[in-house]
Amino acid sequence: MHDGGRPVLEVQGLKTVFRVRGGEIHAVNNVSFDLKPGELLGVVGESGSGKSVTMMSLLGLLPSPPAEVRDGKVLLDGQDLLKADEDTLRDVRGGKVGFIFQDPMTSLNPVFTVGYQIMEPLRKHMGMDKKAAKARAVELLELVGIPSAEQRLSDYPHQFSGGMRQRVMIAIALSCDPKVLIADEPTTALDVTIQAQIIELMKELRQKLGMAVIWITHDLGVIAGIADRVMVMYGGQVVEHAPVRELFGNPQHPYTKALLKTVPSVRGERVRRLTIIEGQPPILGAPPSSCPFRDRCASAVEECARRNPSRTAIGKGHDVACVLVEQKEAAHA
Amino acid sequence: MLDAAPSKKPLVEVRNLKMHFPIYAGLLRRRVGEVKAVDGVSFDVYEGETLGLVGESGCGKSTCGRALLRLYEVTDGSITIDGVDIATLSNSDLREKRPTMQMVFQDPQASLNPRMTVQAIIQEPLDEHTTLSTKEKQQKVYELMDAVGLNRRFAGRYPHAFSGGQRQRIGIARALALNPKFIVCDEPIAALDVSIQAQVVNLLEDLQEQFGLTYLFISHDLSMVRHIATRVAVMYLGKIVELAPREALYASPLHPYTEALLSAVPEPDPSLEAKVERIILQGDVPSPANPPKGCNFCTRCPKVMPICREVEPQTREVRPGHFAACHLHEITSQPAGKTAAQEANERQHGE
Ligand SMILES: Nc1ncnc2c1ncn2[C@@H]1O[C@H](COP(=O)(O)OP(=O)(O)OP(=O)(O)O)[C@@H](O)[C@H]1O
Ligand code: SF4
Ligand SMILES: [Mg+2]
Numbered sequence: 028m029h030d031g032g033r034p035v036l037e038v039q040g041l042k043t044v045f046r047v048r049g050g051e052i053h054a055v056n057n058v059s060f061d062l063k064p065g066e067l068l069g070v071v072g073e074s075g076s077g078k079s080v081t082m083m084s085l086l087g088l089l090p091s092p093p094a095e096v097r098d099g100k101v102l103l104d105g106q107d108l109l110k111a112d113e114d115t116l117r118d119v120r121g122g123k124v125g126f127i128f129q130d131p132m133t134s135l136n137p138v139f140t141v142g143y144q145i146m147e148p149l150r151k152h153m154g155m156d157k158k159a160a161k162a163r164a165v166e167l168l169e170l171v172g173i174p175s176a177e178q179r180l181s182d183y184p185h186q187f188s189g190g191m192r193q194r195v196m197i198a199i200a201l202s203c204d205p206k207v208l209i210a211d212e213p214t215t216a217l218d219v220t221i222q223a224q225i226i227e228l229m230k231e232l233r234q235k236l237g238m239a240v241i242w243i244t245h246d247l248g249v250i251a252g253i254a255d256r257v258m259v260m261y262g263g264q265v266v267e268h269a270p271v272r273e274l275f276g277n278p279q280h281p282y283t284k285a286l287l288k289t290v291p292s293v294r295g296e297r298v299r300r301l302t303i304i305e306g307q308p309p310i311l312g313a314p315p316s317s318c319p320f321r322d323r324c325a326s327a328v329e330e331c332a333r334r335n336p337s338r339t340a341i342g343k344g345h346d347v348a349c350v351l352v353e354q355k356e357a358a359h360a
Numbered sequence: 361m362l363d364a365a366p367s368k369k370p371l372v373e374v375r376n377l378k379m380h381f382p383i384y385a386g387l388l389r390r391r392v393g394e395v396k397a398v399d400g401v402s403f404d405v406y407e408g409e410t411l412g413l414v415g416e417s418g419c420g421k422s423t424c425g426r427a428l429l430r431l432y433e434v435t436d437g438s439i440t441i442d443g444v445d446i447a448t449l450s451n452s453d454l455r456e457k458r459p460t461m462q463m464v465f466q467d468p469q470a471s472l473n474p475r476m477t478v479q480a481i482i483q484e485p486l487d488e489h490t491t492l493s494t495k496e497k498q499q500k501v502y503e504l505m506d507a508v509g510l511n512r513r514f515a516g517r518y519p520h521a522f523s524g525g526q527r528q529r530i531g532i533a534r535a536l537a538l539n540p541k542f543i544v545c546d547e548p549i550a551a552l553d554v555s556i557q558a559q560v561v562n563l564l565e566d567l568q569e570q571f572g573l574t575y576l577f578i579s580h581d582l583s584m585v586r587h588i589a590t591r592v593a594v595m596y597l598g599k600i601v602e603l604a605p606r607e608a609l610y611a612s613p614l615h616p617y618t619e620a621l622l623s624a625v626p627e628p629d630p631s632l633e634a635k636v637e638r639i640i641l642q643g644d645v646p647s648p649a650n651p652p653k654g655c656n657f658c659t660r661c662p663k664v665m666p667i668c669r670e671v672e673p674q675t676r677e678v679r680p681g682h683f684a685a686c687h688l689h690e691i692t693s694q695p696a697g698k699t700a701a702q703e704a705n706e707r708q709h710g711e
Contacts, residue, residue, distance in 0.1 A: 073553040073554060073555055073556075074553050188644045189417075190644055191644070218416035218417055218580065218645075219416070219580070219582070219621060219624040219625055220416065220620060220621060220624045220640075220641045221416075221644070222624065222626075223623075223624035223626075223638055223640055223641075224640055224641070226626075227638070227640055245553070245554055246626065247554075247628035248583075248625065248626030248627050248628040248633070249626045250628075251626065251627060251628050251629055251630045251633045252626050252627070252630070252633045271630050272630050272631070275628070275629055275630050275631075276630075276631075285555070286554065286555060287628065289554060289555055289557070289558040290554060290558075290583065290628050291583040291584055291586060291587040292583055292586075292627060292628060292629070292632075293582050293583045293586055293610060293622055293625045293627070294610075294627055294632055294636070295627070295629065295632060297586060297587065297607075298587070300562065300565075301558040301561055301562055301587060302558065303555070303558040303559045303562055304555040304558070304559075305559075307523045307525070307526075307556075308553070308555075
C-alpha cells in the first residue's frame, strides 16, 4: 500500500520536557521516526511512556508552560512544524494532519451539533460555503457508516452512542483529506465488537483514501492487525522499531520480548502462568544516563547502568536500543 | 437451573436474579419506566473456582456482581451464599454475613480513602468486625501486606504515593482482611497497564490457592478471562446468554453473540491475526430500558430467525455443563415433540 517513497512526516531528535513543582519530567527523550505516504505506523508502550506527548508535541498542542519542546525537528512535507507560527499550525491541524483522540465524549463539543462540528473545519480549511460544507458533511458521515446522515447533522454528541461518536470523530479528522492521520487510542474506550467495527472501517478508508496513519495503542492485538511498522516506546524513548511481522516474530529488546509474553490470547495456546515484568515504569526527572528499562530488565548487565543505549540497526528496518544488542552487533562487525 | 458437574459443591447459587432501576422523568419525577440492568440470571459459583463474567459495557456485569453482595436491594430472585439467602436477609444478619464476601473494585484510585494510611485502610474491616487488640491488628495488617506483595515499610503512607498496581494490591489486602470465602473482582485490572495486569492476575491466582478463595471475576477482557477462569458466563443486555467451562466456551461457543464477541478480540500475533474470521456485528446494543421483544440479541444477530423476534429463548444445557439461551440450540436439543420455538416459526411462515 505504501510506496516506500519520500516520507510525508519526519521527526528527528524530539525532546519534550514538563516543568513541574520541584523539577522537570522528561516525557519525550530523543524520539525519531518517519512516516511514508499511505503506511500505518503503530506506536505501543505503557502508560506514561510518552506516546501522547510525542504526538501532541508534533502539532504544538501542549500547553506551555508546563510543556516545553526543547529540541528536535518535525518535518511535514519538508516544513519544520516546530519553527512554524501558530497560524500555520492551526492550518495544519485538521488540515494536512487529522487527529482523533481516545475519548470521543471530551473531544466533541457537547454544546454544538455534530453537523456544525464537521462543517466548521471544512469552511475554515477548505473555504467551502455553507451549502458545499453541508453536502460534504453528509458525504463524510455516510463514508463512516452513519445511517440517515442528513437528519443526524442537527443532533448533539450525546444523542450518539460511543461507537457512533467515534465515527463522527473519524469523519471530522478525514474532512479535509489529510495526508496524515494521528489516532491516539481511538478504540480504547470502546467495546470489542464496536472496536472491530471501527478497525474494519479504518482499513476500508485507508484503501479508499490512501492516507498515512499513526495509530497509538497499548493493545498489541490491535497493532498486530493493522500496522505496517511498529515503534515500541518505553520511558520516553523508542526502544524498538520494526516491520510488524518482524517485531512480533523476532523481538529483540528485553522489554518487547517480555511484553509479548505478558498478554494472554483467546486463540493461541493457554499458558498456565503469565510472565510478568516486575516493578513499575520510571518517571524521568532527568534525561536518563542509563537504560530506562534497567530496573525491570531480567537480562541487564553492568554496562546497562553506565549509559543509555542508542538505537542500533540490526536488520532491514529493524532497530533496537539495548546494550546487549549493541554488544552483539559490535562483535559481528 | 445452571448446575453441572455434581461432584462440585456450589458456594454461591443465584436464581432468577433481577435488578431493575426505576427511571424518573418530568417535573413531578414520575416513574416512567425501568432499566432492566439484570433481568433474570441464574448461575452457580463452585467452591474454589473462578467464574468469569464477561460482556460489553452496560450489559449488567457490575450490577450483577454488586447485587450478589447485596450492595443493592434486589428486585427479585434469590442469592444463596454458603447456605444463606442473602437477598432477603435482614440488615443485622447481613452485617454478620459481610465478612465472608468481599469485593475488589476496578478503580483502585477511587476506592481507597485518600486521607487514610495504608495501615488504616487495610485495618478498617478489622475495626468494624473483630475484637482484635491494636497489636493483633497491626500484626494482621503486616501479614496481609506480605501476602499481596506490599512492603511493610509503606504501612504509614497514603494511597497517592502508590502506583495503580500497588493501589490494587492495597484494595486486595483489605478485601482479604476478614478471611472471606467469596470475592467479587469487578474489572480489577481494567485500569492497569499491560505489564502490571499480569502481576495482579498472578497474585489473585496465588491468593486463591493459598486461602481457598472463590472468585466471580468480572471483566470485558476475554483473553484475561480465558487465562484466569474455570468457567465463563457471557452476559448480553441483562441476561446470561451462555455459560460453559472455559475451554468449551472459547473453542466451541454456541451462542452467536459469544461467537461474534470472541471473533472481535484482536490477536497479538500477526500471522494468527491474518487468519481470524471476524464477525462484524451491525449497530449498537439496544437500551436496557427498552430491550427488544423476543431474544435480546435479535437486533444484531447475524443468524436471526423469525422466531427470535417473537419468543424469548430459554436457557438450555446443550451439552453437559454447557448452557446457552438461543433458538438455534433450542430446536436441536429438543427432539421430542414440537417446541414453542418450532410452533412460533411455523406461525411466522404462515403455516
Ligand atoms: N501536563 C503535564 N504536566 C506534567 N507532566 C505531564 C503532563 N502531561 C504528561 N505528562 C507526563 O509525561 C509523561 C508521558 O505521558 P504521555 O501522556 O505521553 O504517556 P502515554 O504514553 O500517552 O501514556 P497513556 O498510555 O497513559 O496514554 C508521563 O510521565 C506524564 O506523567
Ligand atoms: S540495555 Fe541492559 S537494561 Fe536495558 S534493555 Fe538492554 S539489557 Fe536490559
Ligand atoms: Mg496517551
